[in-house]
Amino acid sequence: MPRLAAPALAHMPSFVAALKEGYRRDSLRAEDPGAIAQIEREPQWFLRQVNTPPAHVVLPDGTLGERVLETQLWYVEGDEFLGSVSVRHTLNELLERWGGHIGYAVRPSAQGCGYASTMLAGMLDHVRANLPLDRVMLTVNLKNPASIRVIEKNGGVLIDEVDHPWVEGDRGRRYWIAL
Numbered sequence: 404m405p406r407l408a409a410p411a412l413a414h415m416p417s418f419v420a421a422l423k424e425g426y427r428r429d430s431l432r433a434e435d436p437g438a439i440a441q442i443e444r445e446p447q448w449f450l451r452q453v454n455t456p457p458a459h460v461v462l463p464d465g466t467l468g469e470r471v472l473e474t475q476l477w478y479v480e481g482d483e484f485l486g487s488v489s490v491r492h493t494l495n496e497l498l499e500r501w502g503g504h505i506g507y508a509v510r511p512s513a514q515g516c517g518y519a520s521t522m523l524a525g526m527l528d529h530v531r532a533n534l535p536l537d538r539v540m541l542t543v544n545l546k547n548p549a550s551i552r553v554i555e556k557n558g559g560v561l562i563d564e565v566d567h568p569w570v571e572g573d574r575g576r577r578y579w580i581a582l
C-alpha cells in the first residue's frame with residue numbers, strides 16, 4: 404500500500420522517471436531537461452535541497468522571495484514515487500494571498516487513482532500531529548477541477564475567489580481546512 408515518507412535516495416530513480424514522464428515540481432513552471440539531468444546525476448545534492456530548502460525561493464515572476472519553513476513528503480509504494488505533498492509551517496503576506504499552506508502533485512501515470520485525496524488526508528494528519536496549526540489554507544486555479552474536488556473532499560471551506568496573482572486572466576479559489 405502507498406504511504407507518505409520522507410524523500411530518500413531509494414526513491415530517486417523513480418522520481419527522475421516521473422520527471423521525465425511529465426511530473427512537475429511546480430504547477431506554474433515547466434521542468435527543463437537540464438535540471439532533470441542534474442537531479443539524475445546528483446540525487447544526494449537534490450535530496451539535501453528538498454529536505455533542507457534554502458532560505459530564499461525564486462518566485463514565479465523570477466524575483467527572489469523569503470522561503471518559509473516547509474516539509475515535503477513523498478507518496479511512495481515500495482521505492483516507487485507516486486506524488487508529493489508539502490506543507491509550509493507558516494504563511495507570509497504573499498502566501499496568504501496565494502499559495503497557502505499545502506501543495507501537492509501526482510505523477511501523470513498515477514493520476515485518477517485517488518492518490519491526491521489520500522495524500523492530502525495523510526498530510527492533514529501529519530500537520531495535526533506535528534504543527535501548531537488549527538487550520539490550513541489551500542489555493543487552486545479554477546481551471547483545475549480535479550484539485551478543487553480533492554480539497555472539497557478533504558473538508559475545504561471556500562473563503563473566496565480571487566484573480567490569480569501569477570497567471571494573467573485566470574481566477575482561483577482560496578479554501579480553509581479546519582484541523
Ligand SMILES: CC(C)(COP(=O)(O)OP(=O)(O)OC[C@H]1O[C@@H](n2cnc3c(N)ncnc32)[C@H](O)[C@@H]1OP(=O)(O)O)[C@@H](O)C(=O)NCCC(=O)NCCS
Binds near residue numbers: 507514516517
Ligand atoms: C490535481 C491532481 C493533484 C489530482 O490528482 P489525482 O490523484 O488524480 O486526484 P484524485 O484521484 O485523488 O481525485 C481527483 C478527483 O477529481 C475528480 N476529477 C478529475 N477530473 C475532473 C474534472 N475534469 N472535473 C471534475 N472532477 C474531476 C475525480 O473524479 C476525483 O474525484 P472522486 O474521487 O470523487 O472521483 C493531479 O491532477 C496533479 O498532480 N495535477 C498537477 C499538479 C496540480 O495541479 N496540483 C494541485 C495544485 S492546487
